Amino acid sequence: MNFKMKFVSMVIVSLFVSNAAFAVISSTSAEFFDSTTEGTSSTSNSTKKIFSQNDKDRLEKFVDQNFDRLQEESARGQGVLLTDYVNLVGCDNSRGVVTKAMHDNYGMLFNSGKNQLVNQTEKLINSNSNLARACETKS
């Protein structure tokens, strides 16, 4: 390494390490290599439990990181994250039925807070035969 590069390197590194967040691993995820955590959610069964524990964990992680924006997009009735949520739930939203239902039932879904969103979504789907059908067909 020539002098110029050494010097420039020292300067740049000093700046880099002054903000250690740049290089810190913050999101290493083994999930990508774990086939059991992927796939669409299960269909409803006789007890009307739409989500398995795995599904719930994944949904709750998604909700935890995106709740505020999900709230905004549900109030609006559209958005990338809202569609992602509906896809994660395992619903077929090709006609916009599910996102529309989330918009129409905004208060019921969101006014109980972040921790209840997944359960409230389950209740909403169970309460409406059209939604139940839309959320059975995808998987």
Add this chain to the structure above:
Amino acid sequence: MAFAVGGPLPAPSTSTSLPDEKIILLSKDKLWLRLLHLSVPYTKVISSGFYLSGSLDPLAELRVNLSRALGDSSFRCKFPARDQWLRSQFGELSFPDAGAASGACAEYDSWRGSQVVDSISIVYPDRNVQTSLGVFSHTFLKLNLARWPRSSNLNIALGFAAELDPNEPFVSLVSKGLFGGYVAQFTFSNYYTEVNRYGESESRDIFEYDLKFSKSEIDFLLKHMWELQDADFQYYFLSGNCSYHLLTLLEIARPSLDLSSGFDYVTVPSTSLRVVLAAPDLVGKRHWIPGKQTRQNLMVARLSEPGRALYRELRYGGLAFYSDLFSARGISAEETALILDLLAESTRGRSDLALLRGEVLNYRSQLPVGGDVVALEFPSENPETAHGVELISVGFGQDSGRSDTWAQLRYRAALHNVLDPPSGYFRDSTFELADLRVRYYGSREFDGSSFTLLNAVILQSVTEDQFPISWRARSRVNDFLSRAVWENSGGVGFSKNFSSVSVSLMGLAETFMDSREKAGVGVFAGASVGLGFNLFEMLRVQASLDRLSALQSVREGNYWQGEVSVGYSKNAAFSIQSSLVSSWRERSLILEGLYYY
């Protein structure tokens, strides 16, 4: 995992029957070296088990791998990319049936069956000045899964990152960072995590470029990623960093690519992106995700004047919210929805505005579905239109009190001055590193040369309810070919943007040490006012006036210093700049032609 790795290895029993000449030749094969991460400096794997021969010798590694692949049907469970390459190169040899180890490879086969990747994009969050590293930005890959739409945030981000201990002493951090003292891995995360970090928390626009990889190229890359899931690397801040390692991955997916060879010492993310963009037939469609601030700016721009006024009253003026307010002000239903969407966005995360946010969202949910926040057209200002990181320039100038003019050669390692072409950079700020200027006078002497380690002027505009700190810092050695005067200065304050004009006010501190004077040390304090102006993207004007008072000095007690500079450019490659500088030591005028690369 059925495949045993690490520990003492048996002698390659079949190696004597293998075609030696061919093995020697193929041990130097570009793709083989890339699969071993031995083709370029800084990339070798340091965790055990990756090199089956226990050495970094590609020939020994090839012998052992070939032996294993021929004798163990489960070899492909652990090293599927190596297995594929070996089979393609040694077609004359008899490898075990790939399906023979289906039981032993259940984990791998299940993963490959579940993780179908349709396409890959390279992602570049735009620069920002909120962190010292945001100015250099970052690159990572996005794996677009078949099960989700391409635009979905459920897709997978693939990056390369090191694990630092934030409590480590500074000197240790620097030396470890420079010389590979940190361990790094390829990392996977949900794309929404990255969008939240860069687009929302840091308010940076995110640019995505689809890579035109075929299914087989994607498949081969994924196989290699499986091989790397437990691999540790040394992390070098400058060379073996995130961007560099991503380039090596792309070269594995498509062996005809040569992307990393130009980055032996320093890999700046924006420069590595330019190399990717310039590679033939590699980049397809471009996509853009506006950051939080950009999105809000676009929404505000769509509002009528009364709508904008109402938004500001509700957001900043404490106006009580009620649903009939909008019709009472003559706001249309469509614009009402837009105002509500904007209010919802701009009150996110603000506990003091939680009540307003709740009312806004509840009312918005009673209005019809719709209202795309913004049209996502790819912006005309993007990473492709940004000037190069380094520059060289030729300049001419004259000092007060001297009749002869001087010529100046200049090299700057990085990154951007507010006078440079602004596209793709932070607009009102300067961040320069390692700026060397050598001057030669008509009277045949070198004088006035300087080396600036750092010159930063970071302006963050105050808003109605946010007061971010603006700051500046400079460390420079003047006249280093004759007497060497080391100057350091810093300041903090506030700035405000008004459309194309920025104004700043800062408190200042400045020191100097003159190597030729006894007690040649000065300490000053004072204040600075700055003004910036941008006209039609081509012409930038910058002015500053400092007033400093000596706390300790062998020279003058109080003095003014000022600078007026103008920069003009029509594209990102060249600019012309002129400065008039006045300080207690001199007044000088310079005209420069700059080339960025």
